[in-house]
Amino acid sequence: MQKILIIGYVWAEPGSSAAGSRMLELLTLFRAQGWQVLFASAAALSEHRADLSALQIEEKSIALNCDSFDQFIADYQPDMVLFDRFFTEEQFGWRVEKAWPSALRVLDTSDLHSLRHARHAMLKQAQQACANETERQQLGAVATDFEVAYPLMADDDMAQREIAAIYRCDLTLMISPAEMSLLQQQFGIPAVLLHHCNLMLLRTQTEQTEQTEQTEQTHxxxxxxxxxxxxxxxxxxxxxxxxxxxxxxxxxxxxxxxxxxxxxxxxxxxxxxxxxxxxxxxxxxxxxxxxxxxxxxxxxxxxxxxxxxxxxxxxxxxxxxxxxxxxxxxxxxxxxxxxxxxxxxxxxxxxxxxxxxxxxxxxxxxxxxxxxxxxxxxxxxxxFDRQQSAAELVQRLLVAKQQQAENRQRNFTGAMLRHHLHKSSHYMSQWIAAKNAASAPI
The missing domain is CATH 3.40.50.2000 (Glycogen Phosphorylase B;)
Incomplete structure (x- = not known):
């Protein structure tokens, strides 16, 4: 594997969120393998975003519902495309398959959005029975039992979309072993489509040196x-x-x-x-x-x-x-x-x-x-063994790339979902693009 394309919902901000730290971990690891990495996003540039030039990573702004992305990815010809949210895969996954189908498609969930959404619904439901705000704020945390959350997830549009995105990708990186268990036991996701990749707590070489010096000086x-x-x-x-x-x-x-x-x-x-x-x-x-x-x-x-x-x-x-x-x-x-x-x-x-x-x-x-x-x-x-997690992830990506054709053939559900999403997203995107072109000033 030589060339990697990361499509981010937002630009990586390791100082702002765990998701931002997670992305920087992955970017640092990929560069450590000698892989060429390009980070693309349709989001507006943010003031706290990481300086990826320090890692020799190119950045590119891309547009939603625009055919220019198809030409861009066909020109770049990545060996792997990583989507950092399931809705990023919804927006660009079908375009990747159409313009450069040989790319390994990887989804990084950060957390299972549909599980978080279901648990939020559980809290809101409990709060609705309260008489006032004081009572609502006295309520404790929701139960963690997956048997409680699953019925809410199974009936929810977000879970159906997120599980579909997992099936459409060649591999999904899961940060939590608990969520790995939920996906396999409650939703029946095949193990070959999932990989547990914990927080690796990676730092750049400069940050490691600064941290070491600070620890030695101040403890x-x-x-x-x-x-x-x-x-x-x-x-x-x-x-x-x-x-x-x-x-x-x-x-x-x-x-x-x-x-x-x-x-x-x-x-x-x-x-x-x-x-x-x-x-x-x-x-x-x-x-x-x-x-x-x-x-x-x-x-x-x-x-x-x-x-x-x-x-x-x-x-x-x-x-x-x-x-x-x-x-x-x-x-x-x-x-x-x-x-x-x-x-x-x-x-x-x-x-x-x-x-x-x-x-x-x-x-x-x-x-x-x-x-x-x-x-x-x-x-x-x-x-949180950094070296072990990093080595296991690199090996799993290389094996997934090597077995890509075989695994796709076995994943009929994913192929079926890609077919239907490709058709619906294709025509919807074309309609939006045409609408935007018609409303553009002459």
Missing amino acids: APNFAQRQHFLSIGNFRHAPNWDAVLWLKHAIWPRIRQQLPQVQLQVVGAYPPPKATALHNPQQGFQMLGWVPDAHAVMSQARVCLAPLRYGAGIKGKLADAMACGTPSVTTKIGSEGMCGDLPWGGAVAQDVDGIVAAAVNLYLDQAVWQTAQQQGNEILRLC
């Missing part, structure tokens, strides 16, 4: 050198915003009663006005928004709070917390798929009482805190 702050709580997450990701509201209205007031001098610092990219309006220093609730170095801020906090009531995938914020030696308090949704049978690097609780008790205990008890920190280190060592 990681210990229990006594740290203070305050931290909550972090991109505000454009709905589960993160829900977690902030849960903190603001139900969890933080209870913690603050027991620790009146302690602050909660809420960090995240793209905070909307409704988020910044929650800033209240008198209550110890500080909305900091985007910060240039989240690891530096995390390393100064004593405890990370991630009270996620719904969601899916692997939580990059919690992996970052462990990497910074910061114990965390989260829910079963937050820890899902991250530690196997190992004890969590902090505490897992499902309701306000449990989260408050665990947070205060971690903050005050040095022995408990140090044990949690050690448990986090063990999770990173055993569940």
Whole structure:
């Protein structure tokens, strides 16, 4: 394999979200193999996007519903095309098949969108039975049992679209082993179409050198050198915003009663006005928004709070917390798929009482805190082995490319879905393109 095309829903922003970090991991790995990589997106250029030129990766802006993409990919002739969301595959997958069918088509889900959507529906349904906002914010996290979520997913348009995209691709990268199990056991997806590729926590060589120098000079702050709580997450990701509201209205007031001098610092990219309006220093609730170095801020906090009531995938914020030696308090949704049978690097609780008790205990008890920190280190060592994950992914991609024709022939469901999507998307896109051309100024 020599040439790779990545089609991103957005430009890679490793400082803004776990999905952005995940994309940079993949880009760094592909370049380390000596592969030529081109990153393309139809999104507007973003201020926080990574400088891919440092990795010698070319960037290209592409347009939706435009035949110019067909010529572009036919000229580039990639060995592999990776779509970073299922709806990116919907938009461009049929064009890739039409213009350059020999390319290995790979889908990277980051998290299973339809699972997150179903769990959100579960929370909203429970909230509808509440009399007021106070009651709604007292509700705990939704259940993680897939047997509860599956009926909602099976009847939902998003799940049908996402599962169809998985079948249409030659290989789908799954970040969570829990979601691998859901796809195979509940949805019957063949194992040959899936590959578990965890967060590899890759850094560029420059970042690794800077991190090593910083560690040697300052060492990681210990229990006594740290203070305050931290909550972090991109505000454009709905589960993160829900977690902030849960903190603001139900969890933080209870913690603050027991620790009146302690602050909660809420960090995240793209905070909307409704988020910044929650800033209240008198209550110890500080909305900091985007910060240039989240690891530096995390390393100064004593405890990370991630009270996620719904969601899916692997939580990059919690992996970052462990990497910074910061114990965390989260829910079963937050820890899902991250530690196997190992004890969590902090505490897992499902309701306000449990989260408050665990947070205060971690903050005050040095022995408990140090044990949690050690448990986090063990999770990173055993569940996030960077070299092993990278090697397994490269090998799986090479094998998938080698067996591409055989696997496609066996995947009749995928061929059938590609046929119907190709027809419907083809004519719809042609209609939009013609409409755009007709309305363009002469």
